[in-house]
Amino acid sequence: MTTATYTLSSFEKPSVVHEEIYEPHDRYIVPDPTRRSSSTQRALLLQAAREQYTLVHDHAIPDPARGEVLVKIVAIGLNPVDWKGPAFNFGIPRLPWINGRDLAGVVVSPTDESSRVQRGDLVLVPSTDYRDIRKAAFQEYAIATAYNAARIPSSQCVYASASLGVAFVASVLALGVSFGIDFSKNFTGQGPDLVRTIRGLNRDNIPADILDETFSCTLPSADRAQPGDWLAIWGASTTTGYITLQLAKLAGLHVICVADVAAHGRKLHGAGADILIDRRDPERAVEIIRGVTGGRLRYAIDFVGRETATLLERTLDGTNGDAKAHLLGLTGLPKERQPGIAYHTVPIKLFHLSPEVGESMVVWLESLLRDGTLRLPEIVRSPGGLGSVNTSLEMLKDGTASGKRVVVDLQ
Ligand SMILES: NC(=O)c1ccc[n+]([C@@H]2O[C@H](COP(=O)([O-])OP(=O)(O)OC[C@H]3O[C@@H](n4cnc5c(N)ncnc54)[C@H](OP(=O)(O)O)[C@@H]3O)[C@@H](O)[C@H]2O)c1
Known part of the structure; x- marks a missing residue:
C-alpha cells in the first residue's frame, strides 16, 4: 500500500480562495460521468485514534449494490465530528477507517430510468451511515443510497451544497x-x-x-x-x-x-x-x-x-x-x-435506515434548493484536495472558521 502521512508542519494552512454566502449560478463544470480509468482511488485513512489522517493512493473504488449509486466526489464538507471522533476515540467502527460525513459530487454509475437520481446528476449526500466505510466522504468515490442523495439544481453552488447535508x-x-x-x-x-x-x-x-x-x-x-x-x-x-x-x-x-x-x-x-x-x-x-x-x-x-x-x-x-x-x-x-x-437526542440514523424518512427529507431539500428558500451556510473553500483535510480540520478545531463551513475542493 502506498502511503504518505501529512503532519501539520508539512502543510501550510489552506489558503482561502473563496468565501460565499450563496451564489445564483454554478461555477462547477460537470465531468463526463462515464470516464473512470482505474479500479483504485485516493482515500484518507485513519490508522489509529488520536492520529492524523493518512493519504493512500490505492484504495479500492467501492461497487454500488441495488438501490445505491457511485458518486465521484467534487467537494467535501467538514464537520466537527471529523476531528472530534479521532481526537476522543468515538464513531470509529474499526481501524484503519475512512471518515467524512458530507459530500457533493457527480453520479457516475448507471441508474434505472425510473430512479429519481440519474447518472450525471450533481448530488449532495449526508453520509450519516458512518459504519459503512464505502459511504465515507474522505475518498474520491463514495457509495450513496439513492434515497439519501439530493440533486443539486444547476443554478446552485455545489461547494456550499457540500456543507449542508448533515446539518x-x-x-x-x-x-x-x-x-x-x-x-x-x-x-x-x-x-x-x-x-x-x-x-x-x-x-x-x-x-x-x-x-x-x-x-x-x-x-x-x-x-x-x-x-x-x-x-x-x-x-x-x-x-x-x-x-x-x-x-x-x-x-x-x-x-x-x-x-x-x-x-x-x-x-x-x-x-x-x-x-x-x-x-x-x-x-x-x-x-x-x-x-x-x-x-x-x-x-x-x-x-x-x-x-x-x-x-x-x-x-x-x-x-x-x-x-x-x-x-x-x-x-x-x-x-x-x-x-x-x-x-x-436526534435519531440521526433514521435518515439512512428508513427509505420513507430519508426520501421524504431529500425530496424536500431538493425543492428548498430549487426555490432558493434555504440560505446555504457560508463556506471557506480549501483547494488542497484530500491532502489538505488534516490542516482544514485545524480551522474547525481552533475556531478560525467561526460560523463558516470548511469545504475541501477535490478538483
Ligand atoms: N448528533 C449528531 O448527529 C449531530 C449532527 C450534527 C451536529 N452535531 C453536533 O452539533 C454541534 C454543532 O455542529 P455544527 O456542525 O453545526 O457546528 P459548527 O458549524 O462547526 O459550529 C461552529 C459555531 O459554533 C459556535 N460556538 C462555539 N462555542 C459556542 C458557545 N459556547 N456558544 C454559542 N456558540 C458557540 C461558534 O460561534 P463563534 O463564532 O461565536 O465562536 C461557531 O459559529 C457539534 O458539536 C456537532 O458535533 C451532532
Missing part, C-alpha cells in the same frame, strides 16, 4: 421528529410530516437505541410544536443552528437565537431570528429568554454542549401538567432530569 438532516429530525413539527403545512415548499411517516413504520425495523425517540412523537400525549410557539436555540451560529432557525421560521415558530451577536447577528437576523441574545453573558441570556417568553417556553435546542443545555433547561416551563416542555441536546444534555421536561 439539514439533524435539523429536520430534531424539529420534525423530536418536536413533531408538521412541515407539510403553513409555508411554501411543502415538506414532510414525519410523524405521519413514522406512524407507518414497522417498529421491529428501528434499532432499540432510537426506538423511544422515534416513536414518542406518535403518542396521543405528544406535544407537537405549532406555529406561534417559541423556540430557543443556543449556538444558533453553528451550521446546524442556522439551518434549524430557517426551518423553524418556515414552520411559523418564533425563534430566539443565542450566539455571538456582533459576529453573527446580521446573518441570523437575515435568516429570520425574532430575538438575538449575545452568548457572552449566559446568565443574562437565561433571564432574557425567560422574560421574552413570559416564563412559558416549551421548546429549546442546544448545539453547544452539556453546560449550555443546562442553562437552556432553566428557561423551560415544565409546570403545565401533561403538556411537557422539550429540550433537545445535539452534543449533550443536563446530568439531572427535571420533572415536566422531556429530554431528546
